[in-house]
Amino acid sequence: MDDTHLFFISILSIFSLIYFFKLLMHKNGYKNHPPSPPSLPIIGHLHLINGPVHRALQHLATKYGPIMALRFGSRRVLVITSSSAVEECFTRNDIILANRPLFISGEYLTYNRIALSAAPYGQLWRDVRRIMTLELFSTARLKHYTSVRQDEVKLFLKDLSKDCFQDFSRVEMRPRIQGLTFNIIMTIIADKGFYGTGVQDFKEASVFKAIISEIFEVTAASNPANFIPALRLVDFRGFEKRLLRLQTQSDKFLQNLIEKCKGRHSGPIEKGNAMPFIDVMLSLQASEPNYYTDDLIKANIMTLLVAGTDTSSVTIEWAMSLLLNHPDVLEKARAQIDEYIGNERLVQETDIPNLPYIQCIINESLRLFPAAPLLVPHESSKDCTIGGFDVARGTIVLVNAWAIHRDPMVWDKPLCFKPERFEEVLNDGYRFIPFGMGRRQCPGSGLANRVIWLALASLIQCFEWDRVSKELVGLSEGKGLTMPKDEPLKAMCKTRQKISHVLMGPCEPFS
Numbered sequence: 001m002d003d004t005h006l007f008f009i010s011i012l013s014i015f016s017l018i019y020f021f022k023l024l025m026h027k028n029g030y031k032n033h034p035p036s037p038p039s040l041p042i043i044g045h046l047h048l049i050n051g052p053v054h055r056a057l058q059h060l061a062t063k064y065g066p067i068m069a070l071r072f073g074s075r076r077v078l079v080i081t082s083s084s085a086v087e088e089c090f091t092r093n094d095i096i097l098a099n100r101p102l103f104i105s106g107e108y109l110t111y112n113r114i115a116l117s118a119a120p121y122g123q124l125w126r127d128v129r130r131i132m133t134l135e136l137f138s139t140a141r142l143k144h145y146t147s148v149r150q151d152e153v154k155l156f157l158k159d160l161s162k163d164c165f166q167d168f169s170r171v172e173m174r175p176r177i178q179g180l181t182f183n184i185i186m187t188i189i190a191d192k193g194f195y196g197t198g199v200q201d202f203k204e205a206s207v208f209k210a211i212i213s214e215i216f217e218v219t220a221a222s223n224p225a226n227f228i229p230a231l232r233l234v235d236f237r238g239f240e241k242r243l244l245r246l247q248t249q250s251d252k253f254l255q256n257l258i259e260k261c262k263g264r265h266s267g268p269i270e271k272g273n274a275m276p277f278i279d280v281m282l283s284l285q286a287s288e289p290n291y292y293t294d295d296l297i298k299a300n301i302m303t304l305l306v307a308g309t310d311t312s313s314v315t316i317e318w319a320m321s322l323l324l325n326h327p328d329v330l331e332k333a334r335a336q337i338d339e340y341i342g343n344e345r346l347v348q349e350t351d352i353p354n355l356p357y358i359q360c361i362i363n364e365s366l367r368l369f370p371a372a373p374l375l376v377p378h379e380s381s382k383d384c385t386i387g388g389f390d391v392a393r394g395t396i397v398l399v400n401a402w403a404i405h406r407d408p409m410v411w412d413k414p415l416c417f418k419p420e421r422f423e424e425v426l427n428d429g430y431r432f433i434p435f436g437m438g439r440r441q442c443p444g445s446g447l448a449n450r451v452i453w454l455a456l457a458s459l460i461q462c463f464e465w466d467r468v469s470k471e472l473v474g475l476s477e478g479k480g481l482t483m484p485k486d487e488p489l490k491a492m493c494k495t496r497q498k499i500s501h502v503l504m505g506p507c508e509p510f511s
């Protein structure tokens with residue numbers, strides 16, 4: 001045995017001793033523990049997590065109950081799999097659970113936790129959340145950016161139509177849908193002119209898209225060093241090297257974007273004037289440079305791009321896949337669109353209240369395939385109780401939304417795709433939680449719903465659809481943070497002739 005081996009064995013032993021000591025202290029202090037499977041030394045329950053995490057946790061919950069304690073290496077984890085426990089988490093315990101755990105990827109990609117999604121619950125989180133809510137997600141701002149969404153959707157439809165104007169053609173949907181959601185968010189953040197017009201800018205945007213995809217890949221792959229700190233010393237599987245490269249690359253793109261926007265605007269924000277998000281942040285920087293630093297701006301642009309693009313695009317892809325497998329649902333939606341709109345104009349967001357079946361399809365897709373199956377991890381900032389069980393400070397709380405959405409105790413025939421279930425105006429409260437609940441719930445849900453609604457309604461209105469073979473479209477989930485489809489969606493698509501004259505018209509803001 002050489003010196004290096006001896007060194008690592010000593011380190012592991014020290015960590016194990018510290019861990020067991022802590023566990024002993026902890027067990028004495030907290031009497032009413034949630035049920036927990038038998039665990040192994042050092043790794044705890046990590047060996048029980050094989051395949052998609054939400055599935056493994058659902059399986060364990062059937063045996064150990066809807067409030068289950070696990071240990072991932074040195075970290076305590078609580079898994080919630082019932083709507084009543086969710087309610088308790090995000091009402092009575094909402095503030096206590098409003099923290100986020102720190103993972104290694106967060107150190108690199110959230111500029112040390114100054115991004116909204118990773119920030120601890122406190123003043124900085126409140127300030128950034130307020131700015132985002134006011135400047136991006138308020139009803140007034142959502143309305144202001146309607147034309148951005150509608151123009152981008154029209155470009156997307158035209159581009160698709162070029163490939164299937166006369167006859168059915170086989171089309172790859174994933175890159176197109178990803179491009180659509182990326183363009184919408186990027187335009188709202190920075191103005192399209194700043195990244196998408198020149199060839200060079202376009203290249204940079206494509207490189208950045210690739211970086212985001214890789215970030216999803218790295219953060220989705222579980223890094224055991226998050227739970228067994230000794231593994232950090234050897235950079236297990238080169239995770240940190242990869243994270244460092246991604247950090248450097250994305251920082252370069254984001255800094256470049258900020259530099260281009262600087263000078264375009266300075267001074268205080270004029271009330272009622274909607275500016276791209278970067279300009280808002282830069283004008284705040286002009287008055288408080290030490291608080292609204294470049295890093296804070298970059299961290300939050302990154303958050304918006306990571307949280308706001310793939311989540312929406314995977315949902316559109318799942319919804320289209322479900323519609324291809326259920327042509328009766330697709331026909332019903334199309335008949336409603338045709339009846340209400342006719343053939344002389346395209347659907348637009350103002351039609352949302354009059355075409356509620358499309359929203360039912362979206363809800364049903366999000367129920368079966370939530371883009372964040374375990375929400376985003378929470379962490380308790382104090383000791384608390386959930387369902388009568390003691391939960392210690394510093395426990396990671398995972399809410400298995402995917403399993404709750406499929407719970408036969410609260411959903412009738414939960415595995416069936418039945419958009420009609422959302423037609424009855426029920427209080428879906430804590431059993432339908434694709435956007436989370438409480439203080440940390442998704443601030444972008446209004447924007448996401450609009451983008452998904454418009455894209456889906458337009459695809460149904462403007463094209464005939466068929467599967468590429470007689471077989472149903474596969475619905476297994478692949479690897480990735482946002483639970484993408486395993487197989488990227490391919491479909492047979494043909495422009496509907498009766499709407500083609502509107503589709504091919506000039507690409508101007510919809511009336």
Ligand code: HEM
Binds near residue numbers: 315443
């Ligand atoms: C289908 C689309 C989307 C889904 C399913 C989704 C889902 C979620 C979920 C489950 C959370 C965590 C809630 C929790 O902690 O309990 C979250 C947080 C967040 N989402 Fe979304 N999201 C979507 C779209 C968007 C969009 C379009 C944006 C912005 C452009 C966005 C921005 C954020 C941000 C910034 C957070 C962090 C909030 C915080 O920690 O305070 N999301 N989202």
